[in-house]
Amino acid sequence: MHPRLEQQLSLYLSDTPELREALEHFIQAVDLSYRAYDMERHDLKRSLELGAKTLMERNVVLSRNLEAQRTAQQRLAQSYEVLNATLNSSNEGVLVVGHDDIPIAYNHRYLELMRLTQQRIAEMDAVSLMKNSKSLVKDRARLSAQLKALKEPGSSAFEVFECHDGTWVEIYATHHEAAGYIWMLRDITEVRQKEATISFQAFHDSLTGLPNRVQLQERLLNAIDNAQQGHHRFALCYLDLDGFKTINDSLGHNSGDDLLIQVAKRLKDVMRPEDTLARVGGDEFVVIFNHIHDHQEILGLAEDLLKTLADPIRLERREFVIGASIGIAMYPTDGEEVGILMRNADIAMYRAKANGKNCFHFFTPAMERMAVQRMSLETNLRRALEKNHLELYYQPKVCLHDISGNLKTGHLHSFEALLRWPKSNGEFVSPESFIHIAEDTGMIGRIGYWILEQACLQAKAWYDQGYHANISVNISPRQFLIPNFHHEIMHIIQELKVPESLISIEITESLLMQDLTHARHVLEYFRDQGIFIYLDDFGTGFSSLNYLKNLPVNAIKIDRTFVKDLSWSSADQAIAASIITLGKNLDMLIVAEGIENAEQADFLIRNGCDLAQGYYYGHPVNAEQATLYLHPDDMIPSTIANSLTPE
Incomplete structure (x- = not known):
């Protein structure tokens, strides 16, 4: 019997068993009803429990789906932002036009290159976009040809266009089967300008x-x-x-x-x-x-x-x-x-x-032959310098009157070192034919230092023998332009341990006129080092008393052009006498060069010239022959000196 029915019967009919028995059939019917109700209730409960579980499971799935959708939307939004940022941060303009001829995507750079605004492009289709592009470029036909080349999906085209405003645009286009037409534009104006600059520099002088x-x-x-x-x-x-x-x-x-x-x-x-x-x-x-x-x-x-x-x-x-x-x-x-x-x-x-x-x-053809000869001479000069085939000769400067207690009339005053280039036949190559080549080719600096070194060695050798023989060396105009050449000269003199009083320098007047400020600086340096200075070729370089009085020069040499005609030319006599007077007034020694006869010598002696140099007093000779001039009491007679030089 159903527990609840049993409970009720016990509560109400426990004292009247007869009544309970009389109601047995009724009670059984009620019991069946109770049991049917319980089963229905149990089934309903079971059904409700199953439905709730199903709903909960479906709710969980739905929640998961909603979360996945939110995540997908966030990722999609983030991807769109990344794509948009990427497009707009690119230096290339991008345009995508769908198959319906409506712009799908573009970036700010495209709008900038095509002179468009967002408001305007929103109202445009493919046709109006192409018209706008054509209005900007010079070659409209080539732009149309590029579009025609994109007819089939998978096709692409690349072109470079010059715009009316002078800029250059590089355009790459492709036809994508799904996306439609894609254009990528790049401003290459700066690249073209650099290329033009490089090209110009390659073919033009930069200055x-x-x-x-x-x-x-x-x-x-x-x-x-x-x-x-x-x-x-x-x-x-x-x-x-x-x-x-x-x-x-x-x-x-x-x-x-x-x-x-x-x-x-x-x-x-x-x-x-x-x-x-x-x-x-x-x-x-x-x-x-x-x-x-x-x-x-x-x-x-x-x-x-x-x-x-x-x-x-x-x-x-x-x-x-x-x-x-x-x-x-x-x-x-x-x-x-x-x-x-x-x-x-x-x-x-x-x-x-x-x-x-x-x-x-x-x-003229004759010039070509001369050029070939010059080239040959240059090559041979380089070889002679490398193999030490050059020689140094010495021409004496003679006192024309008593200069000091030790230097009396006719005494040797000093030597001038002269470069000689001997030939195989015993003759010499004329200095006039190769000195200018040495200057033009830059060899003069090396030759100048070689001359100085040989002169120093010779002066030192004579000094060690007890003779005080000063040797002067010539400074070439090209050598004068070598930076710090004067310091190098003093370095050579000091390195060879030669007393400064044994070396003099000769510098031409025309060289001084090239850069007077630099010349004064160099000459002052030599003076401070105790070097005697000759101003050579005086009178040929538009002499100026203003610069002459301010230059640290010890002696001036009258150029041979004013000496050669002294025997008969009153003009040259006047010039020579004036130079001598000028030098005396400036407390300088006066040297006349190119003296070849007694008449020239007599005029110079009468007018008070200090020193003489020329064939009349001695030819240039090698070191061994020059030693004969070094006499303890007096200079050897000029007739003997002349005999030292072969005819």
């Missing part, structure tokens, strides 16, 4: 902006091709400025650069449109005059080049007149190749310099 040697080579090749096809001639002019090095060294490289810029501008102003002006280095320029009909025409053009340089050039509040030496080679007469034309024009230019500068000279 003047003129074509350089590389471009000149190309222009010459083109000139040769055109001349061959048109059966005409052209002229190649090699131009070298006169006196540029002096200005450059005295005023500094900045002033030298300023001068070159002004020269280039002047030359360019007289060029014809079809001609070429190039700077090939230093102070050298080359001009190609195309389509020359005859020599008279090139004469006029060359004269124009010289005339345009005739007016003074102003540098640092000073005016300078800069001339030029021009060599001219004609095509095809003087060469049919670039190298030959350049060489022959260069040879002609050197002849123009030799002819007095500030002029022009046409090339």
Whole structure:
């Protein structure tokens, strides 16, 4: 029986069993009802429990799905932000247009490059976008061709466009099957400018902006091709400025650069449109005059080049007149190749310099032979210097009157060291033929130090024998320009332990005029070191009493041009007498060089000249023969001295 029914029967019918028995069938029916109810309730409870569990499980799944969706949305938003930031931080403009011709994506750089705003692009389709692009570039047809090349999915195209505002844009486009049309734009203006600068620098001189040697080579090749096809001639002019090095060294490289810029501008102003002006280095320029009909025409053009340089050039509040030496080679007469034309024009230019500068000279075959000889002489000089084949000779300077207690009339005063280059046949190569080569090639510095060293060794050798024989060495103008050369000279003298009183230097007046300030500084240094100083070639360099009185010079040498005609020329006699008087008044020794006869010597003695140098008193001789001049009491007779030199 159902427990609850049993409980109720016990509560209410426990005292009346008869009633309970009478109600047995009813009680059983109720019991069945209770049990059916319990089963239904149990089933309902079970059903409710199962439904709640299912709902909870579904709720958990739903929560998980919602969380996953929120995470996906966050990731999508983050991806969009990253994509948007990436697009807008890129230096390339990006545009994506869907297959429906509507812009899908773009960045700020695209708007900037295409001169658009967000408001405007929102109203545009593919057609209006293309119209806008065409309005910006110069080559509209090529832009249309690029679009046509994207017809098939997977196709791409790359082009570079110049815009109307001078900028350059690089455009890469591709047709993506899913995304549509993708354009990537890059501003390459700066790259193009750098490329143009590099290209310009490769073919132009950085200082003047003129074509350089590389471009000149190309222009010459083109000139040769055109001349061959048109059966005409052209002229190649090699131009070298006169006196540029002096200005450059005295005023500094900045002033030298300023001068070159002004020269280039002047030359360019007289060029014809079809001609070429190039700077090939230093102070050298080359001009190609195309389509020359005859020599008279090139004469006029060359004269124009010289005339345009005739007016003074102003540098640092000073005016300078800069001339030029021009060599001219004609095509095809003087060469049919670039190298030959350049060489022959260069040879002609050197002849123009030799002819007095500030002029022009046409090339001739004879010049080529001279150039070959010069090259041979240069090669042999280098070899002679390397193998120590050069020699030093000594020419005496003689006292014309008593100078001090030890130096009486006729006594040896000193020697001048003179360079000699012996030939295999016993003769000598003329110094006039190779000294300028040594200066032009830069060998003069090495030769100058070699001369000084040999003179020091010889003076030291005589000194060790008990003789005080001073030797003077000449300073070349090119050697004078070597930085700190005067310190090197003193270093050599001191290193060889030679008393300073045994070495003198001779410096030309023309050298002083190149840079008076530097010259004074150098001479003061030598004076402080106890070195005797001769001013050589006096009277040939536009002498100025103003500079002469302020220079630490011990002696002046009358140039041989004023001595050779003393026997009969009243003009030279007046000049020589004036120089002697001037030197005396400035308390300087006076030396006359180039004395060859008694009449010259007598005039100089009468006018009070101190020292004499020349064949009349002694030829240049080697060290062994020069030793014979070192007499304890007096100088050996001139007749004996003359006999020391072979005829």
